[in-house]
Amino acid sequence: DVKVTQSSRYLVKRTGEKVFLECVQDMDHENMFWYRQDPGLGLRLIYFSYDVKMKEKGDIPEGYSVSREKKERFSLILESASTNQTSMYLCASRTSGLAGGTDTQYFGPGTRLTVL
Amino acid sequence: RKEVEQDPGPFNVPEGATVAFNCTYSNSASQSFFWYRQDCRKEPKLLMSVYSSGNEDGRFTAQLNRASQYISLLIRDSKLSDSATYLCVVTLNTGGFKTIFGAGTRLFVKA
Numbered sequence: 001d002v003k004v005t006q007s008s009r010y011l012v013k014r015t016g017e018k019v020f021l022e023c024v025q026d027m028d029h030e031n032m033f034w035y036r037q038d039p040g041l042g043l044r045l046i047y048f049s050y051d052v053k054m055k056e057k058g059d060i061p062e063g064y065s066v067s068r069e070k071k072e073r074f075s076l077i078l079e080s081a082s083t084n085q086t087s088m089y090l091c092a093s094r095t096s097g098l099a100g101g102t103d104t105q106y107f108g109p110g111t112r113l114t115v116l
Numbered sequence: 117r118k119e120v121e122q123d124p125g126p127f128n129v130p131e132g133a134t135v136a137f138n139c140t141y142s143n144s145a146s147q148s149f150f151w152y153r154q155d156c157r158k159e160p161k162l163l164m165s166v167y168s169s170g171n172e173d174g175r176f177t178a179q180l181n182r183a184s185q186y187i188s189l190l191i192r193d194s195k196l197s198d199s200a201t202y203l204c205v206v207t208l209n210t211g212g213f214k215t216i217f218g219a220g221t222r223l224f225v226k227a
Contacts, residue, residue, distance in 0.1 A: 035217075042203070042218055043160070043203075045214075090160075105160075107161070108159060109159050110158075
């Protein structure tokens with residue numbers, strides 16, 4: 001059974017704090033993604049990675065950075081959390097293979113981050 | 117204009133009803149199409165892929181109309197357990213693959 005896990009389900013932080021969100025997948029997938037999901041806006045891609053140490057900006061990378069030191073782990077970092085980063089953060093992974101973007105994305109359970 | 121647009125709903129239907137959701141996409145270079153289901157406070161999960169010829173999985177039927185750039189999902193004989201948000205998902209090949217999620221359509225099936 002495929003599995004994507006995220007380090008926390010709920011997190012409360014203060015403005016200006018540094019926040020680490022961790023994601024681990026056990027499917028040996030090359031591609032990993034970080035999204036945020038807000039009411040009425042759907043999922044928006046923050047960053048993605050197609051290989052170890054590789055990263056690409058998504059649609060809304062401002063205020064975030066990522067790290068992928070190992071294939072199974074993709075971390076999202078908020079250098080200085082702000083209240084407008086209060087959101088649900090979802091990590092996903094997908095194999096690349098020949099089908100590329102047609103393969104299913106598998107999501108973690110999400111981290112609901114509140115920045116006060 | 118959003119790249120993928122869905123009616124947010126909510127759709128409130130009785131058990132046993134047939135309900136249809138539509139989704140439009142703006143980029144004609146879109147290649148792959150999916151419906152995901154997201155339960156309340158849970159992560160999205162793939163419901164079904166959408167093929168040009170249309171495809172069916174039990175009570176669920178997905179259709180793609182490339183000319184009009186819309187995708188549909190039909191649910192027959194609705195069950196209480198079908199209550200969820202249904203996300204329309206489109207993949208583009210823009211040099212690399214880009215996946216775009218719609219904001220979702222919420223469905224409530226009532227007894």
